[in-house]
Amino acid sequence: MIDPKILAIQFKSRFGDWPQIYRAPGRVNLIGDHTDYNDGFVLPAAIGFYCWVAISKRADSDFVIFSENLQDTALVRDVQESSGVVAKWSRYPRGVIRELQSSEYDLRGANIYVSSEVPMGAGLSSSAAIEVSTAYALLGLFGHKIEPLRVALLCQKAENHFVGARCGIMDQFTSCHGQTHNALFLDCRSLEYRKIRIPDGLRLVICNTMVQRQLSSSDSQYNTRREECEEGVRRLGKVLPSVRALRDVTLAQLEKNRELLSDAVYKRCRHVITENDRVGRMASALETNDKLAMKDLMHASHVSLRDDYEVSCAELDLMVSLAAQQDGVYGSRMTGAGFGGCTVNMVLGDFVAEFQGHVSAAYLAETGRRPEIYVCEAADGAAAVEFKK
Ligand code: ADP
Ligand code: MG
Numbered sequence: 001m002i003d004p005k006i007l008a009i010q011f012k013s014r015f016g017d018w019p020q021i022y023r024a025p026g027r028v029n030l031i032g033d034h035t036d037y038n039d040g041f042v043l044p045a046a047i048g049f050y051c052w053v054a055i056s057k058r059a060d061s062d063f064v065i066f067s068e069n070l071q072d073t074a075l076v077r078d079v080q081e082s083s084g085v086v087a088k089w090s091r092y093p094r095g096v097i098r099e100l101q102s103s104e105y106d107l108r109g110a111n112i113y114v115s116s117e118v119p120m121g122a123g124l125s126s127s128a129a130i131e132v133s134t135a136y137a138l139l140g141l142f143g144h145k146i147e148p149l150r151v152a153l154l155c156q157k158a159e160n161h162f163v164g165a166r167c168g169i170m171d172q173f174t175s176c177h178g179q180t181h182n183a184l185f186l187d188c189r190s191l192e193y194r195k196i197r198i199p200d201g202l203r204l205v206i207c208n209t210m211v212q213r214q215l216s217s218s219d220s221q222y223n224t225r226r227e228e229c230e231e232g233v234r235r236l237g238k239v240l241p242s243v244r245a246l247r248d249v250t251l252a253q254l255e256k257n258r259e260l261l262s263d264a265v266y267k268r269c270r271h272v273i274t275e276n277d278r279v280g281r282m283a284s285a286l287e288t289n290d291k292l293a294m295k296d297l298m299h300a301s302h303v304s305l306r307d308d309y310e311v312s313c314a315e316l317d318l319m320v321s322l323a324a325q326q327d328g329v330y331g332s333r334m335t336g337a338g339f340g341g342c343t344v345n346m347v348l349g350d351f352v353a354e355f356q357g358h359v360s361a362a363y364l365a366e367t368g369r370r371p372e373i374y375v376c377e378a379a380d381g382a383a384a385v386e387f388k389k
Contacts, residue, residue, distance in 0.1 A: 002052050002115055004387035011054040014066060015111040018389060019054035020141055024132035024382035026051070026118035026125045027174040028206055028344050029335050030183050031301050032279040034309055036168030038229055038272045039189040039245035041279040043196065044170055045204065045378035046178020051116035051129035052385070055137040058109035065093050068115040088163075092127055093134045095162025099154045100138055107142050119372070122208050123336025127163070128171035131155035132382045140384055148176035148381065149191065165219060166226055178381035185283045189247060198378055199289040202330065205347045207323070207359060208372040209315040211340035222337055225268060225309065232269040235260045246272040271308035275301060291330040294346055298331030299324075311338030318366060319343045322359045327351055 004021045011019040025046040032042035058064070063076035067089060074090035076097060086094065093112065101107055112134065118126035135151045152172040159167050169188055177184060182195040198204070229246055236257055237243045251273050258266055278297045285293035302320050306312035316334040320343055323332035328351025335344040347355050356373045363371045 002050070002117060004052070004385045005389075007052055007054050007113070007115055008387055008389070010068070010115075011056070011111075011113045014113065015056060015064075017056050019056045019111075019113065020137065021052065021054050021385040021387060022133050022137040022140060022382065023050040023052045023385055024129045024136060024175045025049060025178055025379050026129045027171060027178065028124060028204055028342070028376065029170065030204075030331075030344060030346075031282045031298060031333070032275055033301070033305055033335065033338070034225060034229075034311070035247075035272055035275050035279065036170040036188040037166070037226055038276075039247035040272060040276040042170045042186050042188060043183050043279050043282055044174040044186070045183040045198065046174050046381050047124065047204065047206070047374075047376040048379040049117040049119075049124065049129075049374070049376070050379075051114065051118055051126065051133045053130075053133040053137040054113040054115075055141050056111050057141060058111055061109045063093075063097055063110050063112060065090060065112040065114065068113065069120065091163045092130045092159070095158030096131050096134045096155060097138065098162060099158040100135060103154060105139065105142070105144055107138055110138065110141060112137065119208060121212050121341075123338075123341030124206065125171040125175065125336075127159060127165075127167075128155065128175045131158055132172055132175040136382045136384070149173075151382075152176045166223055174381070176381050178379055180378060180380050182378050183283075183286065185279070189245070194283075196283050196286050198286060199291075201349050202291075202346050203349055203352050204376040204378065205345040205352060205355060206335075206374040206376060207319050207343045207345065207363075208374070209313075209319055209340055209342065209363075210369045210371055211313060211315045221311070221339060225311065228265050228268040229272060232261060232265045235265070236269075247276060249273055251277075267308040267310075271304045274304055274308075291346075294331045295329070298333040298344075298346070302333035305334055305338060309338075313339055315340065315367060315369075316343060319359070319363060319371070322362050323355070326355045326358055329355065 027044045029044040065074045118129045120126045139146045155172040184193045186193040282297045320332045328348035331346040
């Protein structure tokens with residue numbers, strides 16, 4: 001856990017003055033993957049791993065951004081410069097600066113020091129964490145009102161336009177709105193949400209397969225899935241004119257019109273439609289503390305992502321099957337975009353240590369990779385952090 005006072009001292013020795021400090025969390029999605037960009041439902045929780053940003057004003061209009069994680073500095077002088085010529089990581093904060101400025105926020109120059117606890121590229125949304133923490137820091141530093149929903153939408157836009165990933169709204173929304181002890185049942189069309197208390201005694205245990213999503217190929221797979229969903233909407237929309245997104249299609253309608261779709265598009269649609277239904281049922285299962293229902297729903301979600309959406313991989317499947325052999329586990333599935341990254345597991349507190357030991361040893365023995373296992377609580381969203389000088 002990063003100590004804000006130490007971060008402030010590191011900032012001062014690099015940039016010469018005391019900073020303000022802000023932080024924004026990563027997130028884990030309990031259920032509802034690949035539904036956000038289909039106007040559907042998701043059930044994520046912010047996790048107690050944060051991207052921290054220390055920031056102070058500069059006399060000029062430059063933005064100097066240092067990533068402690070990557071030990072690299074980016075200079076943003078002309079925010080309009082094309083994204084092709086700059087270090088990939090810097091496109092995230094750079095995109096945020098540009099979106100804020102084009103939304104008429106007055107920003108002058110700043111020194112920005114980024115230090116993140118969120119593992120990068122693991123599916124826990126280090127990207128939203130760096131975007132949202134940078135946005136909060138810039139808005140706070142220059143005295144602008146911070147409106148969480150507006151920030152989430154701006155950061156999503158930054159990632160869409162400047163990084164070129166067509167992500168949905170879930171990650172940035174969760175990083176802004178996270179609530180301790182709660183998951184968020186979010187309608188990605190209306191952006192209305194409801195807090196869903198995670199039953200006491202259950203821990204969110206995240207297992208990192210240590211298979212890095214192959215960025216270029218998984219980005220293109222992600223975009224292909226989105227196109228397949230759009231094709232489903234186009235074809236189904238010819239006979240069902242009220243359909244704007246897969247959110248609007250029932251399973252019965254899909255089955256009835258199956259011949260309009262290729263096998264692949266049919267399966268993608270089936271995943272999205274059944275997954276949306278599972279999200280609602282998972283919210284009820286959490287509210288009534290029905291642990292067996294949670295377990296069944298998370299398993300069904302994994303199978304659907306593996307077989308219908310085809311975004312799992314051998315390591316994720318192995319991690320899920322190892323978790324299923326442990327006691328005290330009430331749900332295990334891949335989480336996030338897929339092709340590597342993490343599984344999320346609901347584990348009774350008393351069984352967590354045993355879970356960690358067994359799953360870690362068995363996964364290492366089978367794959368030769370040592371997994372990282374993070375035991376998390378649902379956490380609060382982005383905020384300014386006070387510290388004593
Ligand atoms: P995820 O969001 O699941 O972690 P992404 O591929 O969406 O994976 O985003 C990861 C990328 O975000 C990293 O490769 C890097 O470019 C950028 N990033 C995240 N955190 C930091 C950080 N602390 N410093 C620099 N770049 C970061
Ligand atoms: Mg991301």
